[in-house]
Amino acid sequence: MSRHFAVGERVRVRQASPPGHVRTPAYARGKDGLVERLCGRFANPEELAYGRLGLPARTLYRVRFAQSELWPDYRGHTSDTVDIEIYEHWLEPAIHA
Amino acid sequence: MRAYHDLGGLPAGPVERAEHDYALWEKRVDAMLVLLGDKGLMRTDELRRAIEGLGSAAYERMSYYERWLAAIVEIMIERGVVTVDELGRKMAEIEERRDEAL
Amino acid sequence: MHDGHDHPTLPERDEELNRAQITEMALRQLLHEKGVITADELRRQIETMDARTPAQGAAVVARAWTDPAFKARLLADGAAACREAGISTGPFNLVVVENTPEQHNLVVCTLCSCYPRYVLGLPPDWYKSKAYRARAVREPRAVLAEFGTVLADGVAVRVHDSTADMRYLVLPMRPNGTEGWSAPRLAELVTRDSMIGVAPARDP
The missing domain is CATH 1.10.287 (Helix Hairpins)
Known part of the structure; x- marks a missing residue:
């Protein structure tokens, strides 16, 4: 269903606000980052939360975001970052390279 | 639209660095969750989902392990491990015994 | 509150x-x-x-400070290296992030309270507090300053939001003036807070 990404690839977190249990924090949605690593494949928490098995397992990525991308008014250094674990179905290719 | 447990980036005051030693009942709640997980009777994401369903007022007011307990009870009822009726009777029994002891 | x-x-x-x-x-x-x-x-x-206390994590950190090969294994696969040191990380992968003169790491869980409990025991109340969870990702330098940690200019802050199946442990920098110290002696300088990333390891 969703495509796979390589380390270093620029990705965008989908902008969506579904009801129910989700592990993608609101502050990262719609933001661009770089894939820092692939963490492995894990059962989908959005299914596990309702007593189901969450299969097929999803690839979990760690995505590194520049603080200035997350918060336009960020006052720290330009090199400051936040790493967030995000499941594959919440990621899409970033529009620009 | 942001869920009330999804706190990243919200304005908030200073971090109060208080700590407390966990009470025995809190440790028991923690241990129950771990054991229910080991036995395949409950998933961490079910706990989270039930906590996220408590409502924002309860989420704000309750202590950490009160939230866990409320969520574990909810999931145990959902999964049919315990029933509402059993819980109600057992709680009444405990309160009665306690009142007699006073 | x-x-x-x-x-x-x-x-x-x-x-x-x-x-x-x-x-x-x-x-x-x-x-x-x-x-x-x-x-x-x-x-x-x-x-x-x-029985799970920050002393477990401190032993791992002190060993990494004194054994470069172990440190390399710890950074490559935290769970495997902890197992090797006799510490289980349970069902979780452990990502160990290293503080250096160029970067400082800070761990938070903005969605709930994910914490490397197998290695450090139960988290302190402040780690689970609304203020810490809300602010650590947006103003990490201000939060660090509240813990008395002021970073030198040019040090990048890397925040790690534990949103899913990884758990995080910060490998703090070895304090100056500890040359030749044994691992058990060094472990006494490794505080819980230094492994969450809100403070450096204690000075000797």
């Missing part, structure tokens, strides 16, 4: 807390009666959890 704590002067809160304890007792007794969880299992699980 921080969560995890109560207002003991409010009678309604006392009543609620009282009710929580009765609910805990009732659930526990039902689970015992049904044979789902025995009293013995519960007691042993509490003992197991009580």
